[in-house]
Amino acid sequence: MNIHISERHDQLIAACADHLLSVLAESIDARGVARIALSGGSTPKSLYDFLASPAQAKRIDWSRVECYFGDERAVPQDHPDSNFAMANRDLFTPLDLPRAHLFPMISAPMQGLEEEADRYQTLLSGWAEPAAPVFDFILNGMGTDGHFASLFPNTPALDERTRWAVVNPVPQLATRRLTLTFPVFEQARSVCFLAAGVGKQPIFQAIQQPDCNLPSALLTQRRATDWFIDRDCAGRST
Ligand code: 6PG
Secondary structure, three states, X not given: OEEEEEOOHHXXXXXXXXXXXXXXXXXXXXXXXXXXXXXXXXXXXXHHHHHOOHHHHOOOOHXXXXXXXXXXXXXXOOOOOOHHHHHHHHHHHHHXXXXXXXXXXXXXXXXXXXXXXXXXXXXHHHHHOOOOXXXXXXXXXOXXXXXXXXXXXXXXXXXXXXXXXEEEEEHHHOEEEEEEOHHHHHHOXXXXXXXXXXXXXXXXXXXXXXXXXXXXXXXXXXXXOEEEEEHHHHOXXX
C-alpha cells in the first residue's frame, strides 16, 4: 500500500486529483487514450467537483478519456442514488465529455440487472478477451465494512474469476448491485482508494493486518494500491 496522508480535506482532494491526472496524462501519451473506472460514494464526489473546476479541467485532454464504472446501484440512470447520475452531474457535464466516451453500467431505459451485467461484460470483453480488461486507472472508495466497488464482505462476487462484470446480491443492504470483479481490479495499471473521516479509521487499521480477508484487504494483498486518506482516517499512529 502506498499511503498518502493529507492534513486537510482540500489537500486530500488536490493530492488525489494530481495523482489521477498524472496517470491519465501518461496513459494518453503512451496509448492515445485513458480508460478510467469511477466509483460512487461521498468522498469521490468532492474529487469530481474539484476535477471539473475551471483551473483543473484544462490540465489534461479530457476528450481522450473514456469513463466506465466500478460499480452501480440497481436504479435508473437519473435516480439520485445512481453513481452515473452523480458523475454525470459533477464531472461529465461540466467537462462537456462526449457521450460516446461515457459507459454507464445501467442503460437508459434500464434493463434487467442480469442483462445490464451481460452488456457490460460484452463491452469489456471486446478489449482483450480472454484476459481481463486493463483499465489505466480505477478510483475506489472504501465502506466502513471494508467493501470497495460493490464487492461486499461474504458476497458471491468475491469469488468470481471468469466474468468481469456481475450482479452481486448484497444481503446486508437487502439489495443487488452491479460490480466489476477482482480480476479487473487486479489487472488495472493503477488502482487508487480515496477515504476520509474518523469513521473510516478502524477499518483502515483493520485492512492493514496481514490476515484480514475483507475485500479491500484482499485487493491490497494482491497488488500495489495508492491510498489517499486524511489525518482522521489515518489516525495518529499511521
Ligand atoms: C458506491 C461505491 C462504494 C463507495 C464506498 C465508500 O456505489 O457506494 O462505489 O464502494 O465508494 O461505500 O463510500 P463513501 O465515500 O460514501 O464512504
